Amino acid sequence: MGSKDKAVLKKILRHIESIMTYCKDCHSLGDFSADSMRLEATVFNLMQIGELAKESLSDEIKVQITSIPWQQIYGMRNRIVHGYSGVNMQIVWDTVSVDIPMLHKELKSIIETNA
DSSP states (O other), rough: OOHHHHHHHHHHHHHHHHHHHHTTTTOOOHHHTTTHHHHHHHHHHHHHHIIIIIISSSSHHHHTTTTSSSHHHHHHHHHHHGGGGGGGHHHHHHHHIIIHHHHHHHHHHHHHHOO
């Protein structure tokens, strides 16, 4: 793995960790959406993750790392950027509560393995 790709993966990991920090006390969609600042900060970080994954990572590394659903990450970014008012908050909450912890674990392992 090249140093540029590794740096981008670390940036993605920092955005994931920010989301996890913002949402650590959320146990439901109601908890999550009760605080507009938390919701907006989380959505911003999801957009950043998608943008970094799409534009900054090499195609080679995306082909090599098949355990990460790159297309879904881009899809979430596109939904947010191109239609925020139409974004289904249940999908965002499911992403935050289910997918983000799994992505964190996987990405952290990949980075540590390639240290």
